[in-house]
Amino acid sequence: MKINKTILGVGTLVVAGMLAIAADHIDAPAVQGGTADITDYYAFQAENTSNMVFVANVQGLIMPSATGAAKFDENVMVEINIDNNGDAVEDLVIQAVPRDGKMYFFGPVKPTAPGITSTVMTGSPLGNVNISAYNGTESITTTSNGSKLFAGPRDDPFFFDFGQYTEIIAGRATGFNAQGTDTFAGSNVMSIVIEVPKSTLGSATTLNTWAESKKK
Amino acid sequence: MKIFNFKIAAMVIALGATAVSCDKDDDMMVDPTPDFAGTFTQADQMGRPAINTVFVTSGNKDRFNVTTPSQQGAAFQSAFQARLLALNPGYTTNALTFTAAQFTGALATDVLSVNTSGKTTFFDGTNVLTGRALNDDVINTELLLIFGGPTGASNPTLTNDNVNANDKPFLTSFPYLAKPW
Secondary structure (H helix, E strand, O other): OHHHHHHHHHHHHHHHHHOOOOOOOOOOOOOOOOOOOEEEEEEEEOOOOOEEEEEEEEEEEEOHHHHOOOOOOOOEEEEEEEEOOOOOOOOEEEEEEEEOOEEEEEEEEOOOOOOOEEOOOOOOEEEEEEOOOOOOOOOOEEOOOOOEEEEEEEEOOOOOOHHHHHHHHOOOOOOOOOOOOOOOOOOEEEEEEEEEEHHHHOOOOEEEEEEEEEEO | OHHHHHHHHHHHHHHHHHHHHOOOOOOOOOOOOOOOOOOEEEEEEEOOOOHHHHHOOHHHHHHHHOOOHHHHHHHHHHHHHHHHHHHOOOOOEOOOOOEHHHHHHHHHOOOEEEEOOOOOOOEOOOOEOOOEOOOOOHHHHHHHHHHOOOOOOOOHHHOOOOOOOOOOOOOOOOOOOOOOO
16 A cells, blocks of 8 residues: 555656646646645535535645644635626635635625735625644534635545556657546645525526735 | 723733743633735636646736736637647537537636525536536536537547545545545
8 A cells, every 4th residue: 555655646747748648737838836726616506506616625635644734825726706697707706815814805895996906805705714734633613604615635536547547649659548537646735615595696597717926 | 090091001912921921822812803904916816627727828827816807818819729629639529519600709708607505516417517626527518518529429538537535535524525635
């Protein structure tokens, strides 16, 4: 088991060193390997179908041996952007900012201004949650309006034979293998999970959504 | 009276200084209101999975991450189309009946659409792009749309990576993602 993990670690480093990696892990030079690197983003209906869930993961390919030391960066805000009138401009944002072991959440609220800079919408606090420790107590906050908040390390939910994809793109293979290898197996991410009542997101039948990381 | 108020104010300030200097692990400390001042400037962004990785050329990946979605189509659609045709020179249309221009026009504005009622999935055989759930095999869906041709049957060795599920089961309840390894 130890040997397997070592091999996996080495293989992952080699792959990561080669080029950009899906889903959004290490996607661009300015963010790769840093605390603002978004690895994945999900939006789906909650177990309580009156609610919507947003997941933003950062800092991909964290091996178990490094997960205990992994931290959210207090200079990085993760912002869920929600367009509810179809123009791909955010009408609402949900912001997550870490401070001293807690993740503070704001929104959903109309941002002061849309675009690539943000200030924290301190007038619209959603709640906060203790950042869960690796293999420690799992902290979940449920707010008075039924929103749920989580921040901490989780298994990377992404799965893909990225190694074979790389071989195909490089011209060294003509197709995927009959049995694929999940490049992301056994690795962790720093995860932010937010569940809010759909009624807080406007009345549109379809939302356009995306995740951003912003640095101070 | 005035002096009395001044004394209380001085005491509050003194207490404040004590609180700030005391140990983080001291349970007696009143939780201070954190400082959230400042302007945060964009570093990374993501809507649909793997768009920057697959469709943006190496010199433009940082620029894609700081181009607002409403401007991404104008800035990147033609480059996306060139990239699509480099990946699959035989591309005609795909299972969504999109031409290369239509498909890359939809992809270049990198937002994840999500329905506010009903099932939310990237693709489940019936529903298309109504959200993204944790167990959606989004890579197979994208490979199918890039390489699969109008019926999804073209290039069969390129439309399925044969990794069809996560390495840990997801949870049915919040926070939904599996515990870390």
